[in-house]
Amino acid sequence: MATLVFKKVSDFRVAHPHWFVLCLAALIWMYYLSTLIGTSTAHHHHHAHHDMHAQAGFASMTWQWMLMVFAMMLPMTSGTIRNLVNSVPIYRQQLSLALFIVGYSSVWLVFGVALLLATHMIQTASWTAQLHVLPMAALGYFAAGMLSDAAFRMRLLNACGSIWSPRLRGFKADLDVLTIGLKEGVKCVKTCAHVMIAMHIAGHDIVEMGILTAALFYEATLYRNKKHVLRNTCYVLAAYQLLVFYLPHFGH
Amino acid sequence: MRIRKNVNEIKDGTLLWYSKAVEEMKKRDISDPTSWWYQAAIHGIGFKTYTENPLGHNNMHEWSEDSIWKKAKGIPQNTIQAEALADEMKDKHFWQQCQHGSWYFLPWHRMYLYFFERIVSKTIQDLGGPDDWTLPYWNYFNAFNPKLTPKLKEKALFIPQEFGFFCNDTHQTQPNPDFPGLWIEERQSYKLNPRTPDHPGDLWDTSSMQSTGFVGEGPDGFGGEITDFSHNGRYFGALENNPHNTVHDEIGGTMGDPNTAALDPIFWLHHANIDRLWQSWIENGNTDTTDKKWLNQVFYFHNEHGEKVSLSPSDVLNTQQLDYTYSENYSGLNQTEPVIHKSYLRGTFVLDTIAASIKPLSLNSTPISTSLDFISSEKTKVVLTHIGTESSPAPTAVYVSLENITGAGNIAPVHIFIKLPNSKERFFVGSLGLFGLTQASSPSTHSAGQGLNVQLNATEIVHQLRAHPQWKLEDIHIEVEPSRALGAANATIGRISIKAEV
Known part of the structure; x- marks a missing residue:
C-alpha cells in the first residue's frame, strides 16, 4: 500500500513538475479564504477587503504585494516550469526551480516597490485629493480591459511558457536559469501589470482577485486563442466598481 | 461512402x-x-x-x-x-x-x-x-x-x-x-x-x-x-x-x-x-x-x-x-512486434538530460559537428541496459534533442549523425524537417519566437554502437548536415542534448 502511494506521488511529481508552485499558491489562497470567512463571520460582511493601503508599514505592504503575486502569478508559470524542468538534469531540477522563482519574483518585487512608492507619492500630493470625486477603481479596471487585447500583449502571452534551453551544469547554467526567471518575470509584468495596477487601485478585494486569477489562468493556460476573456472580466469589474462608487450600499 | x-x-x-x-x-x-x-x-x-x-x-x-x-x-x-x-x-x-x-x-x-x-x-x-x-x-x-x-x-x-x-x-x-x-x-x-x-x-x-x-x-x-x-x-x-x-x-x-x-x-x-x-x-x-x-x-x-x-x-x-x-494501400506498419514497446503513459516515462552542447551550432551547407558536455554518472540514475536480456527486455531509451532551432528560409531535411572519437565513421540517427522555421523564429501572436524543437529516437543506434571498439559515450560528437545546400537560408541550433530513460 505504502509503495503504491509512494509511486502515485512520484508519478504525480513527474507529470506535474510545477506541483510546488501550485501548492504554494493554493496555501496562500487558503489563507485568503480563511481571512474572507473570518471577516465575514466577524462583521457579517460580504467582502473581505484586504486593503493594502491600511496595512502598517512599507515592509508589510511589500509582503502583502508579494503574497498576491505568488497567489495570482505563480500558477501562470506552470508551462515554463514544466519546460525548464524537462530541459535540465534531474539532479539540478530543484535548484533550477528555486533559481527560476528567485529571478521571477525579483522582477515583481521591483515592480511592486516602484508601484507602492508611486502610490505613496500620489497619495501625499495635495492635488490628488480631487481624484476622490472620480470612480478611480472603475476607471482602472476599464483601462485594464482596454489594454487586455492589445497586440503587444497577445505576443507576450504567446511567449509565456517558452524558454531558451539553459546550459547543462555549473555557474553558467545557474545564471541561464536565473535569466529565464528574470525574463519570464519581465514578460509577466508586461502582460499582467495593467491588471495588477487596477487591482491595486481598487484595494485588493479577495473576491476580485479570485475572479481575475481565474480569467488570467484560463487565458494563459487553457485556451490562448480565446481572446476577450480578460478584457470582458475587467469590464464587468469596472461596471461593478462604478455601481459601488455611485451606490455605496450596493457592495454590502 | x-x-x-x-x-x-x-x-x-x-x-x-x-x-x-x-x-x-x-x-x-x-x-x-x-x-x-x-x-x-x-x-x-x-x-x-x-x-x-x-x-x-x-x-x-x-x-x-x-x-x-x-x-x-x-x-x-x-x-x-x-x-x-x-x-x-x-x-x-x-x-x-x-x-x-x-x-x-x-x-x-x-x-x-x-x-x-x-x-x-x-x-x-x-x-x-x-x-x-x-x-x-x-x-x-x-x-x-x-x-x-x-x-x-x-x-x-x-x-x-x-x-x-x-x-x-x-x-x-x-x-x-x-x-x-x-x-x-x-x-x-x-x-x-x-x-x-x-x-x-x-x-x-x-x-x-x-x-x-x-x-x-x-x-x-x-x-x-x-x-x-x-x-x-x-x-x-x-x-x-x-x-x-x-x-x-x-x-x-x-x-x-x-x-x-x-x-x-x-x-x-x-x-x-x-x-x-x-x-x-x-x-x-x-x-x-x-x-x-x-x-x-x-x-x-x-x-x-x-x-x-x-x-x-x-x-x-x-x-x-x-x-x-x-483504398487499401501500403502504410509501412510492421507486422511484427516493434523492438521497443513501451506503455507510454504520461508521467511514468522519465527522461534525464545527461548531456548538452555548450554553444549554439550554426548550420552550414557542409557537415558540422559539436562535442557534448556530460554530467557525471554519479549524478544520474540513467543506466544503459542491454537489448533483449531477460531482466530488461527493452533497452534504455535514448534521444537526441535539438532545441531552439531558429533561422529563416526553406531548408531541406537535415540529417543527424553520431560520430565516434578518432573515427571518420558516422552513424545516422534521423532526419528532421524544419517546416515552419521562419514563423517559429520570430515573436508573433502565434509564436514565442524561440524556434523549433525536435527529438530523435537514438535508442537502436546507441545500443548498436556500444559494441563498437571505439565507443565511449562521453566522447561522442553530434554531426548535422542539410540534405541540400542552404543557399540564402540560415539556421542555428540553440542546444543539442542527449536524454535517456531513467
Whole structure:
C-alpha cells in the first residue's frame, strides 16, 4: 500500500513538475479564504477587503504585494516550469526551480516597490485629493480591459511558457536559469501589470482577485486563442466598481 | 461512402476535374470561403519578403511569401493592408489556424481536408462534372513497399506528372498542358530522395508508424505533445516530423513554408496520405488519446456553401464518421512486434538530460559537428541496459534533442549523425524537417519566437554502437548536415542534448 502511494506521488511529481508552485499558491489562497470567512463571520460582511493601503508599514505592504503575486502569478508559470524542468538534469531540477522563482519574483518585487512608492507619492500630493470625486477603481479596471487585447500583449502571452534551453551544469547554467526567471518575470509584468495596477487601485478585494486569477489562468493556460476573456472580466469589474462608487450600499 | 484512392493507381478523370476545380476556385475572390486563396489562407498566410524568408535556394528564384500571395485575387497589393486583412481573419479564427507541434495536428488537418474536399467536389459538380469526386492521396511510402517492383517504388517518389515537370535542360519547372490547374511555379523539387547506402533510413521513412502511443513529450508520441491551440508548437509528434515535415521540406518552395504550403495542389494529396496513415495506425490496434481537452477542442471552418461550421476531434476520430474511407494501400506498419514497446503513459516515462552542447551550432551547407558536455554518472540514475536480456527486455531509451532551432528560409531535411572519437565513421540517427522555421523564429501572436524543437529516437543506434571498439559515450560528437545546400537560408541550433530513460 505504502509503495503504491509512494509511486502515485512520484508519478504525480513527474507529470506535474510545477506541483510546488501550485501548492504554494493554493496555501496562500487558503489563507485568503480563511481571512474572507473570518471577516465575514466577524462583521457579517460580504467582502473581505484586504486593503493594502491600511496595512502598517512599507515592509508589510511589500509582503502583502508579494503574497498576491505568488497567489495570482505563480500558477501562470506552470508551462515554463514544466519546460525548464524537462530541459535540465534531474539532479539540478530543484535548484533550477528555486533559481527560476528567485529571478521571477525579483522582477515583481521591483515592480511592486516602484508601484507602492508611486502610490505613496500620489497619495501625499495635495492635488490628488480631487481624484476622490472620480470612480478611480472603475476607471482602472476599464483601462485594464482596454489594454487586455492589445497586440503587444497577445505576443507576450504567446511567449509565456517558452524558454531558451539553459546550459547543462555549473555557474553558467545557474545564471541561464536565473535569466529565464528574470525574463519570464519581465514578460509577466508586461502582460499582467495593467491588471495588477487596477487591482491595486481598487484595494485588493479577495473576491476580485479570485475572479481575475481565474480569467488570467484560463487565458494563459487553457485556451490562448480565446481572446476577450480578460478584457470582458475587467469590464464587468469596472461596471461593478462604478455601481459601488455611485451606490455605496450596493457592495454590502 | 466515398473512397480516397492512391493517385498513382487512378485512371479516371479525378485529376482532370481537380485541375479544373482549382482553376475555377482561383477565379474567386479571397474573401469567398470557397476560393482557392481563402482555403490556403486557413492553413497560413504571410507577406515576408525574399530577404526575410527565401523560398528558393542558391538564389535561383526570388520567391517570397509576399510575391506568392500577391497573386491571390482580391488581396490588397499594399502589404500593410494585406497584413491587416490577414490579422483580422486570424482574429476571427478563420485564417492561420493550422495546428503544428501539437496533438491537434492530425484531427485539425482531417477536418481541413474534409471541408476542402466538399468544396472542390461541389465546384466540380457546378462545372458539370461527376458528383462523387474524392481527393486522391500520394502514397510515397510505396517506395518501401516490398510487394512492388523497383519501377513502381521509384514512381512513388515522384510528384505525378499531371502536376508538372522539372526540365533538366532549362532548370525550370513547367506545367502539364492538360492539367494547368495542378502546377505551381514555386515548387522546388518533383522527387523525394530515396534511401541511399550512405544514409540508411534516410530522409523520411516509416518509423513513425511503429509508435505505440498517441501522446508523448517527444517523437514517441504518434500524434504530438499536449498543447493548447498551437499554430507553432514546441515538439513535433512522430508522424508530423516524419514524413510530414520532411516531405514538405523536400518539395520546398511554397510547400516548404506553412504560410504558402496549401497553395500548392500537391499539398492536399500529401495531407490525404498523412490522414490515411493516421487511420491505418488506428486500424492496426492503436488508440487515440481519450483526454477530454483534446476531444472537445473546437475548430472553425466553412463548408461548400460558404457557411461557418465547427468540428471537434471527437467528431473525426474515424474517417467513417465523415463518410469516407481509403483504398487499401501500403502504410509501412510492421507486422511484427516493434523492438521497443513501451506503455507510454504520461508521467511514468522519465527522461534525464545527461548531456548538452555548450554553444549554439550554426548550420552550414557542409557537415558540422559539436562535442557534448556530460554530467557525471554519479549524478544520474540513467543506466544503459542491454537489448533483449531477460531482466530488461527493452533497452534504455535514448534521444537526441535539438532545441531552439531558429533561422529563416526553406531548408531541406537535415540529417543527424553520431560520430565516434578518432573515427571518420558516422552513424545516422534521423532526419528532421524544419517546416515552419521562419514563423517559429520570430515573436508573433502565434509564436514565442524561440524556434523549433525536435527529438530523435537514438535508442537502436546507441545500443548498436556500444559494441563498437571505439565507443565511449562521453566522447561522442553530434554531426548535422542539410540534405541540400542552404543557399540564402540560415539556421542555428540553440542546444543539442542527449536524454535517456531513467
